Amino acid sequence: MADVELIRSLLRPHPDFPKKGIVFLDIFPILRDPVAFEVLITHLVHHITSSTTVAPVSSGAKKVDVVVGLDARGFLLGPIIAHRLGASFVPVRKQGKLPGECVTATYEKEYGTDSFDMQADAIAPGNKVIVIDDLIATGGSAKAAGELVKQLGGQILEYVFIVGLTFLQGHKQLDAPVYSMIEIDE
Numbered sequence: 001m002a003d004v005e006l007i008r009s010l011l012r013p014h015p016d017f018p019k020k021g022i023v024f025l026d027i028f029p030i031l032r033d034p035v036a037f038e039v040l041i042t043h044l045v046h047h048i049t050s051s052t053t054v055a056p057v058s059s060g061a062k063k064v065d066v067v068v069g070l071d072a073r074g075f076l077l078g079p080i081i082a083h084r085l086g087a088s089f090v091p092v093r094k095q096g097k098l099p100g101e102c103v104t105a106t107y108e109k110e111y112g113t114d115s116f117d118m119q120a121d122a123i124a125p126g127n128k129v130i131v132i133d134d135l136i137a138t139g140g141s142a143k144a145a146g147e148l149v150k151q152l153g154g155q156i157l158e159y160v161f162i163v164g165l166t167f168l169q170g171h172k173q174l175d176a177p178v179y180s181m182i183e184i185d186e
Contacts, residue, residue, distance in 0.1 A: 125153030139170025
């Protein structure tokens with residue numbers, strides 16, 4: 001568990017950001033440390049490939065077809081993890097930021113309402129999908145990403161996060177297994 005402790009030690013809390021009463025957990029110190037960033041990516045890929053929901057392809061189990069990353073920090077993790085899994089990467093962006101035909105889902109977040117888009121041709125029916133982001137709080141944005149995947153006929157294998165704020169119980173909103181490398185209970 002040294003990898004978990006290393007990553008935990010690099011998270012930086014920023015009280016009252018982006019609004020009063022919110023404590024923002026900054027992952028950027030992890031990205032500034034090449035060894036820590038590699039530890040993070042390797043840990044998440046190992047979890048995905050060895051978990052009961054996504055076993056290695058050689059076992060004949062489910063293969064990950066698509067990694068969906070949430071705007072914006074999911075974009076930092078998703079492409080690298082997708083590449084290592086031999087999967088494609090699909091971004092979920094704030095509404096109006098993607099070209100072409102899109103599907104949309106609206107969600108509540110800790111400090112307001114927002115909408116996400118995904119390009120309508122990004123996921124084929126039956127694709128097996130991992131949804132990834134840096135943090136799960138109330139679960140609204142991850143749930144919206146899951147709704148977009150389902151609109152396109154994809155199957156979510158798992159939601160993966162660096163940090164889970166378990167006291168907010170956002171994982172209970174999601175329709176597939178949830179993995180958080182670090183769980184914070186307060």
